[in-house]
Every structure is written in C-alpha cells, then in structure tokens.
Amino acid sequence: MLSIKNLTASINGTLVLKGIDLEIKAGEIHAIMGPNGSGKSTLGKVLAGHPAYEVTGGEVLFEGRDLFSLAADERARAGLFMGFQHPIEVPGVSNASFLRLAYNKKAEAEGRDELDPLEFDDFIHEKIKLVAMREEFLDRSLNEGFSGGEKKRNEILQMAVLEPKLAILDELDSGLDIDALRVLGDAVNRLQRADRALLIITHFPRILETIQPHHVHVLSGGRILKSAGKELALELEERGYDWVLEASAAGGAR
C-alpha cells in the first residue's frame, strides 16, 4: 500500500528526515515511536503533503502511484488521511458542514453519490456514535474551543467519515483520558479492514494494547534505527531509547 524508499526531507533548510525506508502492506498496523524531535510528525506531514517541507530525495509509492506527484488534497481524496498531533481550529465553519463537504468531495472523486444535508444527518449520527461524540459538537465551529481530547475525538470522527485506505495517526493518545483512549482505540480498530492500513505515531505502549501493531519502528535523528514486533513497544517503555541508539551507532541494531 505504501512504500517509502530512502526518503529525505528538510524544513527551512534543515534536513529532518535522513533516509527513511518503510513498507506498509494492506491489512497491516505499524507503530512509530521515538524521542521528541526525531522527525515523526515530519514524516506524517511530508506524506500528507504539507507545503513547508521540501522532499530532497527518495521515493514514495502509494498504491503504486508516485505520492509526490499528487497535491495534498489529491492524496486525501486518493485515500490518505493524517490525524494531526495538533489539530487546527477553524472559526465560523460548522463541524457538520465541514464534514459533509469533505465527505462529498471524496465521494465526487470516487464517482459515488454525494449526500444532501438530510442524508448526511443520518450518516453522521452513526459515525458520532462510533466515537461517542455528543451531538452538540456537530454544530460548533470546527475544533474551535475544543479541548485537546475533544480535538482528537474529532480527528477520529473525520477518519470515520472519510474511511481512508491509509490513516497516519500522530499522537492520537496525547491529551486523551483513559476512557476516551479506549473508545477511540476501539473505533480505530473497527475502521481497520484487510484492505486498509494504519500508521500509529506514539510515545506510549498503552494505545498499542488496544490498536495492536504488527510492526514497531524506532525513529531517531531522522532515521528508522530498529524495527521489530509489538513486544518492542514494552521493551522501549522499560529501557528507554539509549540502547537502541547505542546499538545502532555500533552498527548492529537491525
């Protein structure tokens, strides 16, 4: 589904991604962990098409297509989704009308029928149940004044509406209370299917108990230093990152 080869990218002239290789197949769940500032969010934003980042080398194929030949909105309509670490507030635009707009743009691109406000009303009510969101959040402006956790819930609502092939969830768990983490973890699991894939960026193994990854990668200094199964998350929790960095410096962590 996603194939990243030797990807390098910079922002404001600083090289942040220094050669990433990653292969994600349909049906798989991957997790990326790593120290602060190691480039995790950068990887997500580069994949989603943030204009401030410059791709300086390498190649990314999404469902066989050159990802970088697509603009950010085309990537989204092609089935790529990024849940933001820090979702943006958009005053004056109601959550419900924004969700319907996003849904219809994607439906249009896929040649499906667009939903009118009434049809969308039924549709969205199923979706807000999935993420246990209260109805009043639909009428509020998009993310405006939402708490950190409410914004994350809204990101997963957007994911549920758009049903992406590949979802990159950047620190979904930060700012969530224990119940919300379980509810949203379950929601993400229910959205996962054999023809879809997930990339979970996190600092904590807890979320990975609900959304169980097939592969865990350690990203540090703009490179993936180690990849293993889900047990790696707990090992990192116990031992920290130093041993991975040291082993990598010694040339043997892989």
Next chain:
Amino acid sequence: MTSMVVGSNLLVDLVRGPRPAEWASLREAAEGRLEGRDLPTTKDEAWKYTDLKALSARAFSPAPRATVDISAYLLPEMVGTRQVFVNGHHAPHASCASAVPAGVRFLPLSTASEACHALGTVKNGEVPELFEDLNSARFEDGAVILVPKNLKVTLPLHLLFLTRADAPVAVFPRVLVVLEPGAELELVEEHHGEGTYLSCPVVEVRIGEGAILRHERVQRESPEAFHLGTLKAEVGRHGQYHSRTLSFGARFSRQHPWVRLAEGAEGTLDGLALLDGQQVADTHSFMHHAEPNAVSHQLHKCIVDGKARAIFNGQVRVAPGAQGTDAKQQSRNLLLSETARVDTKPQLEIYADDVKCSHGAAVGQLDPEELFYLESRGLNADDARNLLTYGFAADVLQRVPVASVRRSLRQLVMARTQAASLGVLA
C-alpha cells in the same frame, strides 16, 4: 432661511435644504455649529486615511417621497414589528406594528413629539461630529423606541431604511432608543439602497439600570452610496449594550460608534466589513469606561479585496476612578489582494490603575496551517481558501440572535467569498 458661510458645495446645498419645524432648538444649535465649518480633510488626524474629496465634489438634493416594494426585505420574525422609511420619510403602508407588545412605543419620530426632550441628549463630547450636526439640522423623520420598566420584549423590532436615488439625494435617518430600567430588547437596523446618495444616520441609545439591548446594524447601501453613521449609547449601571455593525455596501462608509459605560455595565461593539473594488470603510470607535467594574468587548474584522481600504481606530478610555475595568479589543484583518489596504490602530487612554485592558491587531493573509488542514481533508486549494475566508467572516455572524437575519447574512457572505458552491450553509 439662515445664512451660512460654509466652504464646500456639499454643506451649502445641505444646509439650504428643507428645514422641518419640529425639534427647533436641536436644529438651531446644530446649524449654529455648522456655520463656518467645512468638510474635514486628510490633514485632520481623525480623517487621515479617508479622503472626502469624492463627497465634496457632488451636490445632493433633498430626497423626494417614494413608494417601494418591500416584500424582499421582510423578515419573518418581524413582519408585525417593523417601521420602514423610504428616502428618509416614514412609509406607513410598508410599516406594521401590530405585534408590538402593549406598553412599548415604536413610532415614527414625526408622530412622537413626546420623545422631543430626549432627542440629542446623549452627548459624546463637547462638540458633535460634523455629520451628526448635519443630521440634527436636517433630519425629517426616523424612529422612536421606548420600552417601559422591566418589560422584556420577546419579538425583535425591525427598522428598515431604504433609499431610491434617481438623482443624488441626501437622507438623514434619526433613531432614539430608550430602555427603562430592567427592560430588554433586540433591534435590527438595516440600511439598503440604490443609486448615488448620502446617508447620514444618527442613532441615540439610552439604557437604564440593568436593561439590555442587542442591536444588529446592517449596512447594505448601494455601491455608489456614501454612508456616514453616528451611534451613541449611554449604558446605565449594570445595563448591557451589545451591538454588531455589519458593513457590506457603500462606496464610502464611516462609522462612529460611541459607548459610555456606567458602573458594572457591559458593552459590545463588534464589527465586520467586507470590501472590494474601490470601497473604503472607516470605523472610529470610542468605548468609554466612565465608572468602575464595567466590561467591554470589541471584535472588529475586515476582509479587504481589490483596491479597497479598511480603517479601524479603536479608542478606549478608562476614566480616573474606573477601577476594575475589563476592556478587550481585537482588530483582525484579512487582505485578499496585493492592492488592498488596512490601517488599524488601537488607542488606549487609561487613567485608573486596577484595570485589565487587552488589545490586538492583526493584518494578514490566510494561515497556511489552516489551509493545509482543510486540504488534507480533500478540499482543493481554492475551496479551502474560500471556506476559510467565509469562516473568517461568518465567525462574527454566529451570535446574531435573529435566525432569518443570520441566515441571509451568511448567504451574502458566502456569495461574496465565492463559497456558495461549497454548500456549507447548515
């Protein structure tokens, strides 16, 4: 006819116009002050960015009576609570006050001489502004609204001023609103028109102790019109005055909102201006914290496109002894073209020490992070831009309490921001 020595054609023409007999002392005082006065020029600090040359080059005549089909302007919540004025004259057949609750006076000025003593008594300085004096000297009609003690009016009232100018005319709408202690009211004041004309409204508001007025002011004058408006509100102890001025029309508009807050009072002066082409919209506001523990809010937003220009000068005065003042002011401006211009300036005069005053001014383009967020959800760049521009303006409309007004303004904003095709109107 009194003889006048005035420097510009505009003033000569206007002061030689008809001079209705009522309100004689108010008129005479205004005429006396107008004598020898001339239109301000860009050398006056308060008019630095707004050049009135285009105005002084024209001659305006008094506006004749006219009949207009007002069906397009009716608002469902207010069909029985409306007073309509066409070319400055009351239009009795277009008006309907059948649903106005007993005890509330909602009348044309020309039939409400009992309001005489109150008119012109809200004083916003030693000498009234020139355009306020012009109104006082020449107004022919307008509305009086009196709400008695503790009466909470549930239906909003609608004031509609329409101008139809086949040749350049001048209109001087006048409004007086008095809320007795504990009264509550929602008022929608609209200005619409066609042709080239000068509209010079003056609205005086007096709010008694604990009374609350919510005042929506919609300026949709014709694209060739000049609109020079004065608003003066005196808010009694623990009273509240909340107004929103929404400017869409006029080649040139200037708003002078002035609010005086007594102890514990609350005042809101929000504004939105959508400008394009050669439009100029200037707001010079004055928020006067005259007594302790009053709270004020100001959010002024402009979207400026083409060669248009927006000016905001927000004066806030905290009088000596007005401790516990809490004053907030935000001026936020969106520039959509390289040739658009915004000049914004907060002006704080604080003469007390225990006060909270915050102000901020921002002029810029759309936020790239917001654009990316929308694009990452599948909206193309144009749609994302239009949606954000719409949202920037619609933000000010969210709290408009009358549903039909809110809806029609959202539609207008949507059309002006090319967001109509997005279908985001809930």
